[in-house]
Amino acid sequence: MTVDSALDEDFFRLDDPFRRELFTHCYRMVGSVQDAEDLVQETYVRAWKAYDRFEGRSSLRTWLYRIATTTCLNAMRSRERRPLPVDLSGPAAQLADPGSARPDLPWLQPLPDAFLADTTDPATIVSTRESVRLAFIAALQRLPPRQRAVLLLRDVLGWRAAEVADLLETTATAVHSSLRRARAHLEQVGPSREHAAEPSAATQRALVDRYVTAFENHDISTLVELFTTDVTWEMPPQTTWYRGASMIDWHLRTQCPAAPGDVRLVPAGANGQPAFATYRRERAGGPHRITCLQVLTLADAHISRVVTFADSRLFNAFELPQVLGER
Numbered sequence: 001m002t003v004d005s006a007l008d009e010d011f012f013r014l015d016d017p018f019r020r021e022l023f024t025h026c027y028r029m030v031g032s033v034q035d036a037e038d039l040v041q042e043t044y045v046r047a048w049k050a051y052d053r054f055e056g057r058s059s060l061r062t063w064l065y066r067i068a069t070t071t072c073l074n075a076m077r078s079r080e081r082r083p084l085p086v087d088l089s090g091p092a093a094q095l096a097d098p099g100s101a102r103p104d105l106p107w108l109q110p111l112p113d114a115f116l117a118d119t120t121d122p123a124t125i126v127s128t129r130e131s132v133r134l135a136f137i138a139a140l141q142r143l144p145p146r147q148r149a150v151l152l153l154r155d156v157l158g159w160r161a162a163e164v165a166d167l168l169e170t171t172a173t174a175v176h177s178s179l180r181r182a183r184a185h186l187e188q189v190g191p192s193r194e195h196a197a198e199p200s201a202a203t204q205r206a207l208v209d210r211y212v213t214a215f216e217n218h219d220i221s222t223l224v225e226l227f228t229t230d231v232t233w234e235m236p237p238q239t240t241w242y243r244g245a246s247m248i249d250w251h252l253r254t255q256c257p258a259a260p261g262d263v264r265l266v267p268a269g270a271n272g273q274p275a276f277a278t279y280r281r282e283r284a285g286g287p288h289r290i291t292c293l294q295v296l297t298l299a300d301a302h303i304s305r306v307v308t309f310a311d312s313r314l315f316n317a318f319e320l321p322q323v324l325g326e327r
Contacts (some may be wrong), residue, residue, distance in 0.1 A: 018061055019044075022068050023115055024132060028152055029072040031082035031108045031141050033115075033317045039075060043068040065157065066167050069149050076145040082108040084138050084307065085234040091243035095250050098238035101310075107236040108138055110295050110309055112318045113269035129272025131156045134295055134307065137271065139186050150175055151182040203301055208274045211296070211303065217260045224249045228302045235292075235308045248306075264288050268318050270295045277320045278308070288324040290315055 022043060026036040047067050054063060083105070111132055130136070140148050146168060153159040153167070154175070161172040161179075168175070207226060214222040227245040234241040242248050258280070265276035274296045279288035293314055297305035315322070 018064050020115060022064060024111070024128070025065065025068055025152065025157075026072055027111050027115075028132065028137060028140060028156070029069070029145075029148060030076065030079070031137055032106070033109050033111060034313065035075070035079075039068065039071050042075075043071050046071065062159075062163070065153075069153065069167060073145055073149060080106050081141045082106050083141065084108050085236055085239050085241040086232060087138065087142070088239050089241075091232070092240050092247065095247070095254075097255055098235055098240040101237040102239055103237045103311075105237065105239075107309075107311065108134075108141060109311065109314060109317075110134060110270035110275065110293065110307075111137075113272065114319075116272070132271050133297075134271045134273060135297065135305070139189050142189050143182050143185060147178050147182040147185070150178045151186070154179050155183075204274075204298055207298060207301060207303065208296070212265045212276065215265055216263055218258045218263065219260075220249055220252050223252065226303050228299055228304045231303060232305050233308075234306070235310065237310060259284075264324060265294070266320070266324070268293060268320060270318070273297060277315070277318065279324045290320055290322055290324075293318065293320075 019040065023036055023040045026039040026043070027033065030036060030039065043064065047064055050067075054060070058066075084107070116128055116132065140151070143151065149168070150164055153164045154161065161175045164175045165172045210222065211226055213219075214226070224245045227248065229245060230243060231245055231248060232241060232243050233248045233251065242251055262281050262284075264279045266279065268275050268277045270293065276294045276296075277290055278292045278294055280291045281288045292308045292310040295307045295309070296303055
């Protein structure tokens, strides 16, 4: 075996355990599953090319995070931030259909739970899921790229200020200042009322089960009972969004007509939150075809936010079939 092939074998043996968490880190930075995949691939290409110069002054994990963060920051220089509809305008002021879609906008994307780091440690599971909540990822996208990196490295990964300063080629004082600004900004735009509990809790399971049953039966009255009074409903790539149970009641009754059995929801966890692939049939007896992916935010014993993503590229990322078989 040559020296080069031995280095390659050593690199690929050591790097594999970090791939999922690096993917999650890139996703937090850019808010896109497809972009995160590309950035992780680029990270590993750069790391592989530089591995013979890795001197072990830090752990391999830290070294890979340095490369991934730099790769993300370089890519973000030429990319727009990824919004959700609530980031672009106020809620619909009156009863109106969603209007035309904007598929040209680089919308924020949900993260399949299957992409999260594989661990059995309860504390790690909780902290990881909290750091990928859809509301948190959306709030991150409002930060300038370097502030975003500082906040993630310091508050999520627990790096020391000196380590972050070394990566960003700045000072620890500048890192502390950037972190203060990032935290203050998140306090302003962040969803202080959204405290999504783990869906395994009995009350959360019961709430989600009631939601699925009501949605599949097109029981709008029951659905409305499950919402908070200031619930929001978003539908990217539509820019229009609704706030309040009465607005969503109107939207579902007038813009989403269906008979019981026309719609089926299939579990598809996203961002550590309850999520469902939505399948709809156009005629009685016809096949149920996938239309969107719903991600729910739960607050106390109600649903405070529903985001329905209609980007067909996401269905492959979540490994969802296009057509459902019969029950």
